[in-house]
Amino acid sequence: MASTPPFRLSLTTLSLAAVLAVTGCAHTPGPREVASAYARALEENRLADALALTNAPPEEQPSFLEHYANASVREARAAEVRAALPELQTRAPALSLIQAKEGWRVVEEASADAPRAVLTRFLxxxxxxxxxxxxxxxxxxxxVRYTPERLREDFEREPLAAERVRRARLALKGQARVTGSEAEFPLGKEHGVRLVREAGEYRVAALE
Known part of the structure; x- marks a missing residue:
């Protein structure tokens, strides 16, 4: 069974104290400071500080510590976070902001644009x-069910994987059915590529 994967960043009272300690800031840290502090804590193997910068509930904290006990996993996650900083966004169910040169700006997007972009990135x-x-x-x-390695193995072993990816790309060209909590790109009458909204962001839930 795979360890619970990295958790979404979410500032809490404890994480605020951790950021202030790490960065020496006297103000409430913003998203970039929190993300940078999180990456730095992982790089320096300060897992308690990294954990304090997540929204992990108590029952999931042991899985977090187990997952990041591996140095290569910590390094890969820290690099991933740092690489995402130039395109940092903050999201809520009905609101997205992106960091631009002029500062934070509200993102106005067509209802199907966000899930289409996520599915494209996935494929x-x-x-x-x-x-x-x-x-x-x-x-x-x-x-929770997969790791990147197990995902690779499943795609390589599954005879229909390539066909599902091909069909998902075809579905991208069609109209999406978007609700407040999910989006579906139909594949015929009974099947479709489904994405769900988690913490304001779309994630792939099923290819058929």
Missing amino acids: DAVGASDWTTAWSLLSEPLR
């Missing part, structure tokens, strides 16, 4: 054998 990652990125775009139940 591109699969096509490039970038299993860490592909895994990060899965819904939470699937991220």
